[in-house]
Amino acid sequence: MADLTQVKEHAEVIGADGVHVGTVDAVEGNRIKLTKKDSGQGSHEGHHHYIDGGLVATVEDGTVRLSANADVAVTFETEE
Known part of the structure; x- marks a missing residue:
């Protein structure tokens, strides 16, 4: 796992395949x-x-x- 303190707001999140997964709003825990x-x-x-x-x-x-391709990574997303 990478150091999450390096993750900044509005950073792009991409899968291992280079496909856009999302944009960082914040790091929570x-x-x-x-x-x-x-x-x-x-x-x-x-x-x-x-x-x-x-x-x-x-x-x-x-x-x-991410370490997983985008289509796989989104299956691990949680919602609130």
């Missing part, structure tokens, strides 16, 4: 809170989703890269 605009559609729209910090492979140049 061991999770990255994504902005509502990246919340998806239908019943997933309009609320925050969270990515577990354990999925973060690296943080560099204002980008958070």
Whole structure:
């Protein structure tokens, strides 16, 4: 797991495949809170989703890269 203290607000979150997953709203504990605009559609729209910090492979140049491809990473997202 990467050092989550390096994750900055508005950083782009991308999967290992380079596909956009979301935009950082904040870091809360061991999770990255994504902005509502990246919340998806239908019943997933309009609320925050969270990515577990354990999925973060690296943080560099204002980008958070996950260890899983985007399509897999979104299946691990949690909602509140």
